[in-house]
Amino acid sequence: MRRALAIAVVLAALLVGSGTGEGQTTPPPGPCQNPLEELRCPDLVMSAPFDVVIDRKSERGRVLLRASSSINNHGTGPLELRGHRRSSRSMSVTQVIYRANGTRAFIPSKALLGFKLVSGRRYGFTFPNFSYWKFRGAARFQLWSLDDEDRAVKLIRFGPKLFYCFRDLARTHPSGRSPSHAVYPACSQNPKQRRVTLGTSVGWSDIYPYTYAEQYIDVTGLRGRFAFVMVADPFNRIVESNELNNLSETFVQLPSGRILSTRVGVALP
Numbered sequence: 001m002r003r004a005l006a007i008a009v010v011l012a013a014l015l016v017g018s019g020t021g022e023g024q025t026t027p028p029p030g031p032c033q034n035p036l037e038e039l040r041c042p043d044l045v046m047s048a049p050f051d052v053v054i055d056r057k058s059e060r061g062r063v064l065l066r067a068s069s070s071i072n073n074h075g076t077g078p079l080e081l082r083g084h085r086r087s088s089r090s091m092s093v094t095q096v097i098y099r100a101n102g103t104r105a106f107i108p109s110k111a112l113l114g115f116k117l118v119s120g121r122r123y124g125f126t127f128p129n130f131s132y133w134k135f136r137g138a139a140r141f142q143l144w145s146l147d148d149e150d151r152a153v154k155l156i157r158f159g160p161k162l163f164y165c166f167r168d169l170a171r172t173h174p175s176g177r178s179p180s181h182a183v184y185p186a187c188s189q190n191p192k193q194r195r196v197t198l199g200t201s202v203g204w205s206d207i208y209p210y211t212y213a214e215q216y217i218d219v220t221g222l223r224g225r226f227a228f229v230m231v232a233d234p235f236n237r238i239v240e241s242n243e244l245n246n247l248s249e250t251f252v253q254l255p256s257g258r259i260l261s262t263r264v265g266v267a268l269p
Contacts, residue, residue: 031097031105032241038100040077040177041241042200044232046139046248047072048262051210052228054255055123063255064216066123071139071164071232072172072205075241078183080199081135081166083113090114091133091196095239111237112136113198115191116163123211132187133196138164140234143217144227144269150251150261152227152269161214166198169207178203222254229269 032041049067056063073079077098083091091113097105116134120127141159144152168182184199200206208215217228232246240246244267251260 030239031107032239037105039097039105040100041075041097041239042073042077042079042202043075043241043245044079044200044238045072045074045245045265046070046230046232047205048248048264049141049228049230049250052250052252052257052259053123053210054257055216058121058123059218061220062218063220063222065143065219065228065252065254065257066210066216067141067228067230067250068208068210069139069141069215069230070172070205070207071166071200073200073202074173075202076177078199078201079166079238080184080197081109081111081113081238083133083196083198085194086112088115089191093135093237097239107239109237109239111235113196114163119213121213125211130189131191132165132189133193133198134163134165134187135198137162137235137237138166138233140231141217142229142231142269143219143222144229144249146225146227146251150225150227155269156222156226157217157219159214159217164206164208166200167206168199168201168204170205171203172205173203175203219254224254225260226252226254227269228252 031037047070051068053066055066080096082094086092093109093111095107113133114136117131120129143157145154147153165187168184179201183201188196227249229249245265247266248264250262
């Protein structure tokens with residue numbers, strides 16, 4: 001128990017955001033750790049960055065390291081987040097966790113939903129711009145420098161993406177607790193919506209391709225070996241059964257973009 005707590009403290013220190021106005025805090029033991037609650041909690045695990053490409057065309061004079069991302073629910077219950085309007089472009093959030101007996105626990109959160117403009121500019125093509133109700137701080141992209149033994153040395157860059165929909169896009173880990181059909185649809189595009197529900201079912205994933213807006217880290221001028229790290233719930237706004245498996249990473253050589261190796265579901269980069 002003491003070792004797990006120590007890891008969590010180190011994880012909190014490493015995941016501090018840059019320019020977000022939010023600090024990283026270590027969550028106290030939550031309701032998912034209380035056996036008397038009998039909660040079927042979500043467990044968010046990021047896939048390692050995949051479809052990694054070097055983009056020298058989107059931004060003149062800049063080099064972008066692009067990758068697809070997938071936030072996967074490996075828990076025993078769905079991730080369900082209910083938004084309630086608080087201002088013209090934001091909603092407060094209540095997390096709903098289902099119990100084994102079918103009742104529900106309603107857990108207030110410090111998280112916010114935002115009505116996020118998503119640029120139609122893609123890597124290689126263009127769509128119209130759209131706005132969606134999305135979860136602020138669902139994931140974070142980081143780039144770490146490595147030593148000769150592939151140990152993380154320094155956090156040097158962040159990607160711009162923070163807002164995600166949370167939806168059932170693909171059933172990636174089928175099981176008896178995984179619904180055969182999508183339960184949580186795409187995000188609402190209605191700016192007048194008063195309440196919305198976002199979520200990802202057990203065994204389902206919310207996936208974004210490398211061509212999508214903000215799916216990159218700017219790596220202009222960098223040379224050497226690096227870890228492209230993706231972190232689910234970097235500000236600890238979501239109650240989960242396991243808070244120590246939210247990181248996944250792909251080791252990459254720059255400026256070539258050659259993939260060296262990957263790690264999935266770890267506590268530290």
